[in-house]
Amino acid sequence: MQFEFKFSKETVSFEIPEKNFYKELKPNKVEIGLTEQDEVKRSLKEPIASPRLKEIVKPGEKIFIITSDITRPMPSYKVLPCVLDEMKEAGVKEEDITVVLALGSHRSHTEAEKKTLVGEAVYNSKIKIIDSDMAQCINLGTCKNGTPVDIFEPVAKADRIICLGNVEYHYFAGYSGGAKALMPGVSSHAAIQANHSNMVKPEARTGNLETNPVRQDIDQITEFIKIDFIVNVVLNAKKEIIKAVSGHWKEAHREGCRFLDTMYGIEIEAPADIVVVTPGGFPKDINLYQSQKSLDNSKHAVKEGGVIVMLASAKEGFGEKTFEDWMRNKSPMEMIEEIKCNFKLGGHKAAAIASVIQKSDIYFVSDLDDELVRSINFIPFKTAQEAIDKALEKQGENAKILLMPAGGSTLPIVKK
Template identity: 60%
Template sequence: MEIKLKKDKDYIYAKIDDTHTTEILMPNTVDNNDSEESIIIEALKNPINSEPLNKIAKKGEKIVIITSDITRPMKSKLVLPYIVQELKKANVDQSDITIVLALGSHRKHTEEEKMQLVGEEVYKTIKIVDSSMDDCKNFGTCKNGTPVDIFTPVAQADRIICLGNVEYHYFAGYSGGAKAIMPGVSSYAAIQANHSNMVKDGSYAGNIDTNPVRQDIDEVGKHIKIDFILNVLQSSDKKIVGAFAGHYIDAHRAACRALDLMYKVNIKEKADVVIVSPGGYPKDINIYQAQKALDNARHAVKDGGTIILCASCKEGFENDIFEKWMMTKTKEQMVKEIRENFVLGGHKAAAIAMTLMKSEIYMVTDYDKSTIEHIGFKYFDNLQDAVDSALYKSGRKSRVIIMPAGGSTLPNYVG
């Protein structure tokens, strides 16, 4: 059997002998042949538990549109013109609109990247800014103790519109909704406090109702008014196949239910070897982002098995603290320390450490070999060698699970 997986912007290939049992976990078939544009328009015409955006915004109001940064697959370039069009229907002047790129704790964009994200026309006509963790206004504290610190231009706006892509998140349950604000445009202290809930029960992919991380995220809307959201769902080939607009909770939950129908895949038996790709660029731009697919693969591998992570990660670690933890601590130290004292950046390292305590990780990557091996992974520069090595270790008649869209596919073990 030949397999094909995305790494960066290209495909890599390997063959698996037919003596092994092979299962490909793909998202469920989506029967939506509508164009992306028509899906977006229909969602804006029929918002959930909300008036249409063109009835909410008013002339003279300062409008902030929050959308994702370059590490996220959100198609802002496609969606933003329709949001701007709705605001024009409300007679909002373009000079009163600011688009905020939600960095969270990520690096700032170049001007070229900003134009790439929002499109040339929007870039030339509307103010585009990166959020900053160092320029925030406090609105109180969540019940879990998380400060509600919001980027000042967002805090001062008359109307807040949040855009996002909904997919599984390894401890927030799902992306999207008010996550554009918390942690998207929050302070370092707020992000750190919110993420510290990841060690609590209920903080795992696909869980929302009892998830303490998501509880923080949604509670932000009680401190600062989120006027409207538009969340989209994408197929594994990154086509928008669903859009949900309106109330920041109700529209988001509708998107989550639709996501489950697409991407939650039941498995009756775990695998000796799991081969996973985050889905290519930008989901494999660095190790920090690729970890999400690694965590999803963890749900499908047997204890003592092997995960083969196919991810370019040409930009390295992304986060200095994450890099320091990965380079200087043992996996046992990382798990112990994150439980005793949550450190933002260290949380990703601890999550990887928990996976390493369960399984061996092979990595097919464009990043430096010595670094990859230093952090406890086994380095490969081509997929076939990694597959051959993993199957030699597991023996004849191994069970193999392949996850070509690992960042979006959630294995659900049903026994």
């Protein structure tokens, strides 16, 4: 059986014996109704487990809208105008609205970036556009897991809080979106550290919500600070809005998660001996930092002691300095232990890769130097065919091979 996977701006071909073929995972086809701003407006008119936004906000209240920073794919410039129109119907003035760009522990934005994020019309209005500041937080309590509830002070003192975000799979919070706009979005360094240190626990995994310690903190934050309304969106591969959910912070978010699962969650009978995965070519495989998500998704499809064959150019190298330092200078166990007590952006992705290395061998077909690949505990191969043949040799002639041509956006779910 012949297959062709995207690799950088080209494709690579390989063959696998028919008797070894198990399954090829591709996004499910789902029925799409309205899209883009039409879908956002629909969701605002049909909120989930909540009154309409225009029935919640009142003139004269200090209203804070929390949305994502420049590192996230959330199209705030599309969603914000719809939300603002709804609030104007309630008589809310622009001077009483503040948009907070939730930085978490990321860097501040330039003014040009702020304009890009919120759109020119909103940027040039009387609405205040500010970055969150993890050094300007006040403590509201402590979560059951011991995580402090430290919230950006202006948000903590707001009359109304509206959270925007996009729902996609998150490799240790389960899913993005929902109350994640507050934790870690507008939280302190100490809170982010405590919350993210739980990422190494087995329950902190893609697609898991209720028993996930990272998500438990995120959701419990609402016991200390009220989220009045959310608007979350699901995007397709072209970053177009194909689903919007508005209303109650939890009920609407969970509806968004369920929709995501219908499209990208794919059930399998059992884990495979060998998984062949690609992020999907350029720009998703431009570096190892970007390619990590597909590797993390593939770990859910492979048996303990199996082989993941990863096809990713990564021609620009690691893509992030801390990530590179950890990958090149720490053992997998050192990365996992250090992230528990010293959470660092970049290091967290290295620790996630370390957990995959502990479960399976990673045969890596890339544009990187072989010695460099070996130094990060991957096994280098020049071609996909060579890697697959070697994996079959290791796993046995009856080994089952599962294929993931869209590794970053498909989540294998083993049937219970």
